[in-house]
Amino acid sequence: MQFTEEYFKEGQVLLFDKPLNWTSFQLVNKVRWLIRKTYKIKKIKVGHAGTLDPLATGLLIICTGKFTKRIEEFMGQEKEYTGTIVLGATTPSYDLETEIDQTFPTAHLNDELIKKTTAQFTGSIQQQPPVFSALKKDGKRLYEFARAGEKVEIPSRTVEVSAFEITRIELPEVDFRVRCSKGTYIRSLAHDFGKALNSGGHLSALRRTKIGDFDVIDATSLEAFEAALQQAEASNN
Structure with missing residues (x-):
């Protein structure tokens, strides 16, 4: 792969492994800044396909140049995630962004019950987005209502879950x-x-591993991308 200004302007699909505690927008902005800085250009189109929460890691597709027109296409593809659920406690954000607000017994849980219950969440299911999310209602993002302590009605939506597999049980x-x-x-x-x-349950770890045919094993880190840009710049001088 030979990085050049034309390479990015013509359009590329770049696969990144988003680091923990970064927003998707921060990663996009950093990639855009690195390309602009390397090639001393004022403008370059850069966008991402499918936001990951700051507390999630894994595959983020970043498109440049003319390939930004394909973002909707990539966003519509099936995604795969791995992660960890902690049973016996809930949080308002449904993950570790907020503190535990309620605890529940877990003595009745066993491997069979846990694995059997996944069947309720496969196929077409109704799901209500978390109030701590970037979805908009009345021009405001839901997390703005949540952080202000305001209650808001969130309509449920139909989503498709083609697989829900339990890979480890060490309660909780x-x-x-x-x-x-x-x-x-x-x-x-x-x-x-x-x-x-x-x-009760909440998410304690999340990693996106696939989007359509794209796999996180083929993704690069921000550090490796920056190093490759520096190498390309040095060889062009």
């Missing part, structure tokens, strides 16, 4: 793998799964 932790459609909130899935088990 449960590891999983999920394949799902665009618009699925894994935080909501964790919350609803805990509720179905009469135990």
Whole structure:
């Protein structure tokens, strides 16, 4: 791969492994800044396909130049995630962004019950997005209402979950793998799964591993991308 100004302007699909605690927008902005700085250009189109929460890691597709027109196409593809649900407690954000607000018993839980309950969450399911999300209502993002302590009605939506597999059970932790459609909130899935088990639950780790045919094993880190740009710049001088 030979990085050049024309390479990025013509359009590329770049696969990144988003680091923990970064927003998707921060990563896009950093990539755009690096390209502009390297080639001393004022403008370059850069966008991402499918936002990841700051507390999630994994595959983020970043498109440049003319390929930004394909973002909607990539966003519509099936996604795969792995992660960890902690049973026996809930949080308002459904993940570790907020503190535990309620605890529940877990003595009644066993491997069979946990694995059997996944069947309730496969196929077409109704899901309510978390109130701590970037979805907009009346021109404001839902997390703005949540942080202000304002209650807001959030309509449920239909999403498709083609696979929900439990890969490890060490209570209160449960590891999983999920394949799902665009618009699925894994935080909501964790919350609803805990509720179905009469135990409560929240997400403690999340990693996106696939988008369509794109796999995180083919993704690069921001550090490796920056190093490759520097190398390309040095060889062109």
